[in-house]
Amino acid sequence: MQLNKNSNIATTLAAATCALLGTTSLATQANDNNQNEWQFDTAILYYGEVDRVSLIEGVVSATKDFGDDHIFNGKVTFDGLTGASGTGAVPQNENQTFSRPSGKGGYSVAVGETPLDDTFKDSRVQVNAQWTQPIAQDMRGSAGVHISKEYDYLSMGINASIARDINKKNTTLSAGLSYQLDSIDPVGGTPDRLSSMSILSDLSLYDDDDDDDHGNTDQVDNPEYTAHELSYEQRESSQDKDTVDVLIGITQIINRRTIMQFNYGLSISDGYLNDPYKLISVISDQGVVQDTLFESRPDSRTKHNMYWQTKYAMDNGVIDISYRYAQDDWDIQSHTIESRLRFEISNESYIQPHLRIYQQSAAEFYQPFLLNTSLLPSFASADYRLGEMDAITLGIKYGSKMTNGNAWAVRVEYYQQDPKNAGFDAPGQLAELDLYPSIKALIVQFNYQF
Amino acid sequence: MKKIAKLTVVGIIITQVAGCASLGVKPWERDLLAKESMSLSAEGVDLALDDHIYFSKEATSGGRAFAGGGCGCN
Numbered sequence: 001m002q003l004n005k006n007s008n009i010a011t012t013l014a015a016a017t018c019a020l021l022g023t024t025s026l027a028t029q030a031n032d033n034n035q036n037e038w039q040f041d042t043a044i045l046y047y048g049e050v051d052r053v054s055l056i057e058g059v060v061s062a063t064k065d066f067g068d069d070h071i072f073n074g075k076v077t078f079d080g081l082t083g084a085s086g087t088g089a090v091p092q093n094e095n096q097t098f099s100r101p102s103g104k105g106g107y108s109v110a111v112g113e114t115p116l117d118d119t120f121k122d123s124r125v126q127v128n129a130q131w132t133q134p135i136a137q138d139m140r141g142s143a144g145v146h147i148s149k150e151y152d153y154l155s156m157g158i159n160a161s162i163a164r165d166i167n168k169k170n171t172t173l174s175a176g177l178s179y180q181l182d183s184i185d186p187v188g189g190t191p192d193r194l195s196s197m198s199i200l201s202d203l204s205l206y207d208d209d210d211d212d213d214h215g216n217t218d219q220v221d222n223p224e225y226t227a228h229e230l231s232y233e234q235r236e237s238s239q240d241k242d243t244v245d246v247l248i249g250i251t252q253i254i255n256r257r258t259i260m261q262f263n264y265g266l267s268i269s270d271g272y273l274n275d276p277y278k279l280i281s282v283i284s285d286q287g288v289v290q291d292t293l294f295e296s297r298p299d300s301r302t303k304h305n306m307y308w309q310t311k312y313a314m315d316n317g318v319i320d321i322s323y324r325y326a327q328d329d330w331d332i333q334s335h336t337i338e339s340r341l342r343f344e345i346s347n348e349s350y351i352q353p354h355l356r357i358y359q360q361s362a363a364e365f366y367q368p369f370l371l372n373t374s375l376l377p378s379f380a381s382a383d384y385r386l387g388e389m390d391a392i393t394l395g396i397k398y399g400s401k402m403t404n405g406n407a408w409a410v411r412v413e414y415y416q417q418d419p420k421n422a423g424f425d426a427p428g429q430l431a432e433l434d435l436y437p438s439i440k441a442l443i444v445q446f447n448y449q450f
Numbered sequence: 451m452k453k454i455a456k457l458t459v460v461g462i463i464i465t466q467v468a469g470c471a472s473l474g475v476k477p478w479e480r481d482l483l484a485k486e487s488m489s490l491s492a493e494g495v496d497l498a499l500d501d502h503i504y505f506s507k508e509a510t511s512g513g514r515a516f517a518g519g520g521c522g523c524n
Binding site for chain 1: 482504508510
């Protein structure tokens with residue numbers, strides 16, 4: 001519907017230009033073929049955290065209406081990610097040494113610094129394909145597939161949904177189902193849950209060069225290095241998880257200016273839900289690190305989502321407000337409020353401020369560290385993303401439509417995460433150190449539609 | 451407490467659906483709703499990129515779309 005409308009605007013504009021120039025419009029001649037044209041929606045995004053991760057992501061989305069609302073959408077996404085990622089280990093009043101995921105290298109973390117693996121690097125390609133068409137009177141069906149590949153991760157999924165218009169097309173009921181199979185093949189193998197990270201007593205003992213398959217031959221006869229290497233060789237390789245998602249929704253036109261949507265989503269994951277690179281420190285009552293373990297998360301998770309969105313058409317813009325409540329059986333609850341206010345500056349351009357406020361509670365097994373005087377729990381993770389946290393996004397977008405009907409837009413956003421202490425007493429030296437550092441990120445995106 | 455919350459939500463949905471019959475517009479009143487910017491899936495590329503960022507950085511995901519994520523993204 002919108003695709004045809006876009007094409008029509010483009011054609012009309014082109015025809016008007018040609019009429020002014022006194023030439024014959026090819027676009028006008030091609031008017032009947034509009035529904036056969038591909039529509040491209042492209043974007044490039046930069047996401048950069050201060051002193052941590054940075055990401056460049058490119059998207060090309062192509063849509064074609066093959067007639068009578070038989071619509072195909074194909075999308076390719078590329079991203080490249082570099083930089084440091086928080087490991088979950090606590091900072092200390094002295095230098096700390098950690099092994100890299102492969103075990104071949106090691107890195108040092110300075111006094112008072114949050115341990116980060118600064119060699120973190122990944123690239124990803126994702127392909128999505130979706131087909132949508134009418135399947136009966138006032139009823140549409142849609143089916144799609146996706147595949148996403150990273151160096152150590154493969155995700156494949158299928159989805160299907162139906163939507164039915166009732167009440168003279170003022171109400172739409174929808175239901176969807178998706179199944180996703182993920183496989184992770186961690187660098188260095190899969191560490192056992194809550195097993196100790198093998199850390200060599202000196203950085204010089206490491207093989208050093210992660211990219212060098214030949215290794216550092218000097219270490220071959222070193223018994224400490226041999227034992228270290230063996231612990232990595234004994235690890236299991238790839239792990240799997242599967243996820244089933246159900247999404248049901250109702251969309252209701254309220255009046256000439258207002259449309260509202262309410263969704264309920266259920267998501268059930270089973271399998272390997274750990275992050276194999278995340279750590280948790282074991283500390284003494286003085287806050288001194290005694291050991292560094294790999295985290296352990298439960299192997300199933302059930303999530304519930306409730307999402308409400310309202311859009312209101314002003315004379316010169318659109319108000320878009322949404323709220324999401326999410327909870328799961330890891331005891332995480334979150335609230336998200338989001339608003340986009342679009343103001344039309346002219347017929348061709350708009351400006352759109354964006355605000356997103358997010359708050360989550362901690363998973364029941366989240367702990368910033370373990371005490372060496374306590375029994376080891378079955379599950380523990382110090383990943384700040386599973387801890388209590390507030391976050392805010394502030395952004396602005398400017399978009400413009402060109403005379404040839406193509407459109408471009410640019411948006412700049414600031415995203416800040418503020419992890420909170422969910423009631424853990426920090427003993428000894430940890431009381432003086434920042435266990436919950438804020439993460440600040442800049443997002444810049446450029447879109448082009450043609 | 452959870453039961454009461456669930457019943458309340460179910461109650462809200464039922465009353466919303468029942469109330470839907472009196473809501474809505476006539477076909478000739480769809481001029482504003484037909485604008486691309488009023489579509490619930492407007493700016494789909496932006497929304498998907500945002501979903502990817504927040505899926506990677508926060509503990510909860512989904513709502514508008516499936517929660518699965520479709521990537522490792524750690």
